Amino acid sequence: MTQPSSSIVTLRTRGTRDGALTFAIEGRLDSGSAGKIWREANETVARAGTKQVVLDASRIEYCDGSGIALLVQLRNRQQRAGGNFEVRDLRPEFQELLDAWGSGDPGRLETQPTHRRNFIEDIGEAVVEVWKDTSALISFVGELASGLMKTAFHPRRVRWKDTLLIAEAVGVNALPIVALIGFLMGLIMAFQAAIPLRQFGAQIYVANLIGLSILRELGPLMTAIVVAGRSGSAFAAELGTMKVREEIDALMTMGLDPVRFLVVTRVIAAVLMTPLLTIFADLVGLIGGSVVLLSLGFSLTTFYHQVQSAVTYGSLVGGLVKSFVFGILVAGIGCLRGLQTKTGAAAVGESTTRAVVSGIILITITDGIFSVVYYYLGV
Numbered sequence: 001m002t003q004p005s006s007s008i009v010t011l012r013t014r015g016t017r018d019g020a021l022t023f024a025i026e027g028r029l030d031s032g033s034a035g036k037i038w039r040e041a042n043e044t045v046a047r048a049g050t051k052q053v054v055l056d057a058s059r060i061e062y063c064d065g066s067g068i069a070l071l072v073q074l075r076n077r078q079q080r081a082g083g084n085f086e087v088r089d090l091r092p093e094f095q096e097l098l099d100a101w102g103s104g105d106p107g108r109l110e111t112q113p114t115h116r117r118n119f120i121e122d123i124g125e126a127v128v129e130v131w132k133d134t135s136a137l138i139s140f141v142g143e144l145a146s147g148l149m150k151t152a153f154h155p156r157r158v159r160w161k162d163t164l165l166i167a168e169a170v171g172v173n174a175l176p177i178v179a180l181i182g183f184l185m186g187l188i189m190a191f192q193a194a195i196p197l198r199q200f201g202a203q204i205y206v207a208n209l210i211g212l213s214i215l216r217e218l219g220p221l222m223t224a225i226v227v228a229g230r231s232g233s234a235f236a237a238e239l240g241t242m243k244v245r246e247e248i249d250a251l252m253t254m255g256l257d258p259v260r261f262l263v264v265t266r267v268i269a270a271v272l273m274t275p276l277l278t279i280f281a282d283l284v285g286l287i288g289g290s291v292v293l294l295s296l297g298f299s300l301t302t303f304y305h306q307v308q309s310a311v312t313y314g315s316l317v318g319g320l321v322k323s324f325v326f327g328i329l330v331a332g333i334g335c336l337r338g339l340q341t342k343t344g345a346a347a348v349g350e351s352t353t354r355a356v357v358s359g360i361i362l363i364t365i366t367d368g369i370f371s372v373v374y375y376y377l378g379v
Contacts, residue, residue: 009033011040020052021045026059029067038070045074051083058089068097140259140336144267147260151268163265170231171273175280177230181222182281186210186288189218194296203296207306210289215311219282220319221367224326227274228359232334235266236355239338240348248339263335267328274327275320282319318379322370329362 009027016022023044027033045053055071071087078085087098117125151158193206239262242248248258286307293303337355341347 009037011037013044016050020054021050022054024056028062029060030062030064031066034066034070041074053078053085055087057087063094071098143259144332147264151264159265163269166266167269167273170269171277174230178226178277178281179284182284183288185218186214186285190289190292207293207303208310211307211311214285215282215315215319219285220278220322223278223281224363228330228356232330232355232359233352235334236338236352237348239335240341240351243341266335267331270327270331275323278323314379318374326363330359333359
C-alpha cells in the first residue's frame with residue numbers, strides 16, 4: 001500500500017472523567033506526522049496531572065516506528081510521574097510493535113549521572129589489567145612448554161606440512177624487507193661513524209664498529225622487530241579471526257588442543273627462521289658497511305681483515321642465541337594475543353596491535369637482559 005505524501009493526524013482531548021484523562025489520536029501516525037503532534041501530546045499528558053491516562057487508538061490507521069516511539073515516550077513519561085498509561089483498541093499488528101519495546105524506561109538511563117573515575121581508580125584498574133595479563137602470559141608459557149615437550153617426544157604429531165608453509169611465510173617471504181633494512185642499517189651506521197672518526201684519522205675502524213654492532217646487537221634486534229611486525233601480527237590476526245568465528249571453540253569441542261594444534265607449529269617455524277634471517281641480515285649489513293669503506297678509498301680486503309680481527313665467533317653465536325629467544329617471544333606473544341581476541345568488529349585489529357606492541361616491548365627487555373648477562377660473562 002502506497003503511503004500518501006502528506007500524512008494527516010489529529011489529537012482530540014475528551015476530558016477527564018473519574019480521575020482519568022482520555023484523549024484520542026486519529027489518522028496516520030508515521031514519521032511524517034508524529035513530529036507534528038509530539039509536543040501537543042506531551043503537553044496534554046503533562047497538563048492533566050492525573051494518575052490515569054487513557055489513549056483511544058481505535059482510529060489510528062497506520063503506525064510505524066516513529067509513531068510507536070511517541071506512544072512509548074508518553075507511557076514512560078506517565079510512569080516516571082507515578083501514573084499509569086493505557087492504550088486501548090490499537091490494531092494487533094501495531095500492538096505487537098508497542099509490546100516489543102517492553103516496559104523499561106530508557107529515560108531513566110539518561111538521567112543517571114555518570115560516574116567519573118579518579119586517578120587512583122585508573123591506577124588500580126591498570127594494575128589489575130597488568131596482573132591479569134601477566135597471569136595469562138605465565139599460564140600460556142606453561143602450556144606452550146608442555147606442547148613443545150610433547151612435540152620433542154612425539155614429533156610425528158606435529159603437522160610438519162603446515163609448519164613448512166608457515167616457515168616459508170615467516171622466513172622466505174621476509175627476505176626482501178630484511179635485506180633492505182639490513183643493508184641500509186650498515187650503510188647509515190658506517191656513514192655516521194666515518195664523520196667523527198675522520199677527525200682522528202681512524203676511519204678504518206668503521207669496519208670494526210660495523211662488524212661488532214651488526215653481529216652482536218643490531219642484526220638480531222632489527223630482524224626480531226621485522227618478524228614481530230610481519231609474522232607476529234599475522235599470527236594474532238589468524239588466530240583472532242578463528243576465535244571470532246568460533247573455530248577454536250570447534251577444535252576444543254572435537255578434543256583438539258589449540259596450543260598444540262595451532263601455536264606449536266607457528267613457534268617452531270619462527271624459531272627455525274629467525275636465526276637464519278639474522279645471519280642473512282648480518283651479511284647484508286656488512287655489505288652495506290663495506291660500500292661506505294670502498295667509497296672512502298679502502299679496499300675490500302682491508303675491510304675483510306678489519307672485521308675478521310674485531311669479530312669473534314662468540315659475537316656471532318651471541319647474536320644467534322638472541323635471535324633464537326626472540327623468535328620464541330615473537331611467535332608466542334602473537335599467538336597469545338590471537339587466542340585472547342574478544343568479540344566485536346575491532347577485536348582482531350586490537351589483538352594485532354597488542355601483539356606487535358607487546359612483542360617489541362618483550363624484545364627490548366630481553367635484549368637488555370642479554371646485554372647485562374654478556375657483560376658479566378665477558379662475551
